[in-house]
Amino acid sequence: WDEPDPPPPALPCVRALAIRDISDAAPSAGCRLMGPSGICVVRLEIPPAWFTPSQVKKRPLEGTLPPVEVYYSIIPMEGAGQECPSIVNEPWRAQSANVGPLGGLGMGLGGQWSTIEDGGLQDMLKAGSVETSVGTVSAKGEMLQLDENLDVLVPPSPVRLGKTVAFGIYMRTDSNKDQFTLRVWFQSGINFLAVKPSSRVAWEIKQEMAPGSSSLAVICQRK
Template identity: 80%
Template structure:
């Protein structure tokens, strides 16, 4: 205790001023974020007490939710302003922090795409031999949907999707470019007929199952102002080289995608189950109008259960946008 420590030396030394506090030193700086419609300073639940225990530095995590609509170039980046007494300083937030984790939409930083990223989603998780193709929907995540203007075309990249059944064989590949106000496109991967051939086993045909197919995709920024995607998006994936050894996620294998794209640089859109014959949709179709039908699940909806509703459009429909 304090009283025991004072008695050891026969009394206290009054020649030196001493400070005693159970709280660490703290730099009393006031910081503000500007150039953002919605932004927050964060406080970690289990933050170390001594992280800001200094009078010379201060760490404050923050989250930028929405930029101001006019923020689209480096000269108008959001900034952090910190003041202490009559001293004040303001610094722009580096573009690298705004772009988020790789892959970015663009290799350059001429435009700020706060938290933008491309996401791929397999449309139907099961494919039959009568409709031998896989559709993958790509869309832009993180954009301000209240902006009246569509995203600049220069920011919208191409995407390349590949369907892989076995890493030792060639795989179909296809690509598309994100377009329109919503930044979406759909890739159609044609499945080889041989993939629906049952393996040579001694089981009866109803018991034979086909290997599933994994769908991966990569983002390919546009290098020129043209509308066409690079030819690499439609080139078949050739599989692994004979010299690479065992190939697997995180096992040090190498994927030959033509432009030094490794598996670690690709994203997985999902897996697709393969089956013989036709895959029929389960549920009841409700016709909303002459263009749109909704597939309602056959079982009753229960609280807390995730329910999927299929939305179908007539093949010859010219409707570009609708609201459910």
């Protein structure tokens, strides 16, 4: 930002788009530039369907998908509260008419307002590309053998205060056990949240925990 300490009303918004195909609705998000450096963070949520090979018009190579292009533009605040326009969080769609990111006009690279054609991308700046792929994602952590039937995936350490962590329980493929019970003890200051079975169809899960107790029993029964 050119000014060393720009006044808050002078800082505009940033709108970011994630585009895979010009014919698809593009995720959009925005934020207002803040602070002396004039920065903010935008979070774009990629649709899960974009990671499904069957949704890709052209058959991709092994494990690869079309890249996601990220564009951004600077737009002014609006309203008495000086907030980002609501349009910044609405999906972007290419239009044949001269319609820009704000619904009518768009800001050109020179800072002047100009009509937008061809869907409006030529008046936006490209931030970069994100490569996407499909395949097996390896779990993070260390796998420890509990016994001849079960393994436990321990999350990476150290664990930050207030962070939620998960422990994965895996049954070995050569195990023929139909039932087992896990007993967990935890120290003061640690709160247990929930047990989430990977397959409710194959396993029935029950948990026993007395109020105020620092131990938990999880009973797993194969259906």
